[in-house]
Amino acid sequence: MSVLIDGKGFAATLRARVAGHVSGLGVVPGLAVVLVGDDPASAVYVRNKGIQTREAGMNSFEHRLPADTSESALLGLIHRLNADPAVHGILVQLPLPAHLNADLVINAIDPAKDVDGFHILNVGRLGTGQKAMVPCTPLGCLMLLRDRLGSLAGLDAVVIGRSNIVGKPMAQLLLAESCTVTIAHSRTRNLPDVCRRADILVAAVGRPEMVKADWIKPGATVIDVGINRITRDGKSRLVGDVDFAGAAQIAGAITPVPGGVGPMTIACLLANTLTACCRAHHLPEPEGLTA
Numbered sequence: 001m002s003v004l005i006d007g008k009g010f011a012a013t014l015r016a017r018v019a020g021h022v023s024g025l026g027v028v029p030g031l032a033v034v035l036v037g038d039d040p041a042s043a044v045y046v047r048n049k050g051i052q053t054r055e056a057g058m059n060s061f062e063h064r065l066p067a068d069t070s071e072s073a074l075l076g077l078i079h080r081l082n083a084d085p086a087v088h089g090i091l092v093q094l095p096l097p098a099h100l101n102a103d104l105v106i107n108a109i110d111p112a113k114d115v116d117g118f119h120i121l122n123v124g125r126l127g128t129g130q131k132a133m134v135p136c137t138p139l140g141c142l143m144l145l146r147d148r149l150g151s152l153a154g155l156d157a158v159v160i161g162r163s164n165i166v167g168k169p170m171a172q173l174l175l176a177e178s179c180t181v182t183i184a185h186s187r188t189r190n191l192p193d194v195c196r197r198a199d200i201l202v203a204a205v206g207r208p209e210m211v212k213a214d215w216i217k218p219g220a221t222v223i224d225v226g227i228n229r230i231t232r233d234g235k236s237r238l239v240g241d242v243d244f245a246g247a248a249q250i251a252g253a254i255t256p257v258p259g260g261v262g263p264m265t266i267a268c269l270l271a272n273t274l275t276a277c278c279r280a281h282h283l284p285e286p287e288g289l290t291a
């Protein structure tokens with residue numbers, strides 16, 4: 001039976017560390033979250049982000065805009081937040097309504113305040129090994145992997161999924177750790193065989209329990225990013241992209257869903273906001289909060 005990687009506990013410790021640094025910082029970090037429209041899942045995420053930001057001793061500025069907000073109005077708000085010295089981090093909750101160009105909006109954020117790490121400059125910096133704001137979910141996965149494995153150098157890593165939010169930055173981070181990285185995706189041939197090579201397997205697909213036990217190399221470390229709601233035995237529940245019950249018999253260590261990667265994402269958002277604040281005020285950056 002695998003070791004269970006306790007993302008929930010790790011995230012709680014990380015949030016407490018962030019709060020500890022914030023209390024002695026001499027300046028209050030501020031995170032602005034922009035929500036356009038009334039997508040219920042996004043509203044829940046934004047509310048949780050606000051609660052955890054305040055719990056960490058930071059200021060939370062929430063901007064809720066109607067679904068028919070124009071691009072120029074949204075860009076105007078972002079320019080104001082860029083110029084506001086009380087705001088150190090800006091997050092635009094995705095997805096945006098279809099009439100808004102997400103790339104244009106994200107790239108309007110000051111890269112120094114881009115705590116999601118989605119601005120093209122931060123993507124480029126990450127890819128070229130320069131100091132970047134690192135996307136929160138892959139950063140959380142990396143922290144869990146380092147905690148579990150120490151050095152990742154030389155390990156074979158397979159990332160399933162090539163999204164800009166998870167798969168690609170995850171692969172960049174693992175490459176920077178000197179892993180031999182394979183990115184698998186919907187057009188990959190012989191996916192089970194590709195996965196069986198992995199010392200580290202990261203699943204970021206969005207397909208419930210797709211990764212089966214016999215795709216996993218015995219002893220591998222499995223990071224399940226997927227969050228899928230299914231109905232089983234008449235009950236609604238969350239499952240990952242990995243068949244947890246089977247995989248836990250084979251893997252060396254595995255993240256559960258829920259309670260694995262999920263809680264790390266907001267904890268890393270808080271860490272990124274603290275990092276952005278330290279950089280803005282030329283304060284020393286606390287160790288271990290970024291890649």
Ligand code: NAD
Nearest residue numbers: 137161162163166185186204205206225226227261262265
């Ligand atoms: P996405 O839809 O943007 O990307 C999914 C990727 O999976 C694509 O690159 C696609 O090529 C690949 N894929 C699809 N079907 C496949 C198949 N049959 N075989 C192999 N690859 C396949 O999704 P995303 O935004 O990267 O999110 C992925 C999952 O992670 C979702 O379940 C999402 O809810 C979850 N997620 C969790 C967190 C968190 O905080 N834990 C954060 C972001 C996303």
